[in-house]
Amino acid sequence: MTVQGVRWTADQVLALAPDTASRRAGSRLGAAGPWSGAGSSGEGALWGLCKGSGSKPYRTVVDLADVSGPAYKCSCPSRKFPCKHALGLLLLWAGEEGAVPRAEVPEWAGQWIEGRRGRTERKKATASPSGPSSGPADPEAARRRAERRAGRVTAGASELEQRLADLLRGGLAAAEQSGYGLWEETAARMVDAQAQGLAARVRELGAVPGTGPGWPSRLLEECALLHLLDQGWLRRERLPEGLAATVRSRIGLPASADGPPVRDRWLVLAQYDTADARLTTRRIWLYGTQARRTSLLLSYGAAGRAPEPALPVGLALDAELSAYPGAGQARAALGEQFAPPAPTAERPPGTTTTLATARYGDALRDDPWLDSVPVTLDRVIPVPDGDSWQLADEDAALPLTPVARSRPGLWRLVALSGGAPVKVFGECGHRGFTPLAAWPEGPGEVVPLC
Secondary structure, three states, X not given: OOHHXXXXXXXXXXXXXXOHHHHHHHHXXXXXXXXXXXXXXXXXXXXXXXXXXXXXXXXXXXXXXXXXXXXXXXXXXXOOOOXXXXXXXXXXXXXXXXXXXXXXOOHHHHHHHHHHHHHHHHHHHHHOOOOOOXXXXXXXXXXXXXXXXXXXXXXXXXXXXXXXXXXXXXXXXXXXXXXXXXXXHHHHHHHHOOOHHHHHHHHHHHOOOXXXXXXXHHHXXXXXXXXXXXXXHHOHHHOOHHHHHXXXXXXXXXXXXXXXXXEEEEEEEEEEEEEOOOEEEEEEEEEEOOOOEEEEEEEEEEOOOOOOOOOOOOEEEEEEEEEOOOOOOOEEEEEEEOOOOEEOXXXXXXXXXXXXXXXXXXXXXHOOOOOEEEEEEEEEEEEEEOOEEEEEOOOOEEEEOHHHHOOOHHHHHHHHHOOOOEEEEEEEEOOEEEEEEEXXXXXXXXXXXX
């Protein structure tokens, strides 16, 4: 791989930023002014010295050859990954040709790159079938642990059923008067029962009362879905295996990707993070050009720490993916990667707004708790709809979700369209459509919207 052969766009670089502040700070460092000694190698390494507030410049190095996405090292005290200096160096390289010229790798950068690549190779060898083993697992002990956890989950689901019955018996108006404390206490009980999925849904229930006109109806709908999930767990032996696996996943029980590895050229359609006080969740949507299917990579990091991998929109990945169990599940695990991610001009095929809603309806048969499905819309135009927006084509129109309307990506989509049709990838569900990436009708690069 040569650095010059896979030059990224500024949008692809900024998609790596862990937050808005880092994106702004990195953009200010994307010019030659603060940099000295910047260079690149033919093996995917970038380095440079960035002037900071101290007497010594910060040493920044980026390894673009890692198959899991770029890796970073900087002598600055920032705990963000990538830091603003790494973003600035990447922007400098992605900008004017020759701004980061070919050069011999300095010793300080070479030591880190060689050490990191050596650790990666050793880890890969250890994980391979021929590598050393940590010893055989005890299947009987694992079975007993699974039975104990299933018992706790069953007790939690039974308790939750009683609490839902008490709520409906007392009337939904009482939910607004009791406040959020009741829901948080119930959620804590589900955590104790090791049913994290139930706990998350209980917390969502607590956020519904008093949220504007029609909240009792929305609360009743969410209670019905939670009751359905409870009953699915309590009667899981009667369910088809695919649906039973979906119930286990929605409850929050861990599972391993057991599908056969599928090697393909996977297009990175979207990457975005969501965070709460405890956890940062990264979602990466990939499209297999041969398998013609869309898969989801989920990864997690402690609050304030960006998860791995990082795969900016517009790259293509030659890799294997293995599906997780469950009917209609899009989640997959990233397996062996055969080359570093590289930019591509390929696009996924699109569909109409009518077929997109039908696709979501079909998916609900396999997973009634599904919030949305991945969809690429062809030739849609963003148009205002009162205080909201929608994506319209010749068939119909899809309203945008409240989340989409609050993101700056909406205005990037409107500017890209300019009243003309565009191709848009996003998530389509009962709340509407959330655009995540878009392409102009003619030639042009992908524009991230999240």
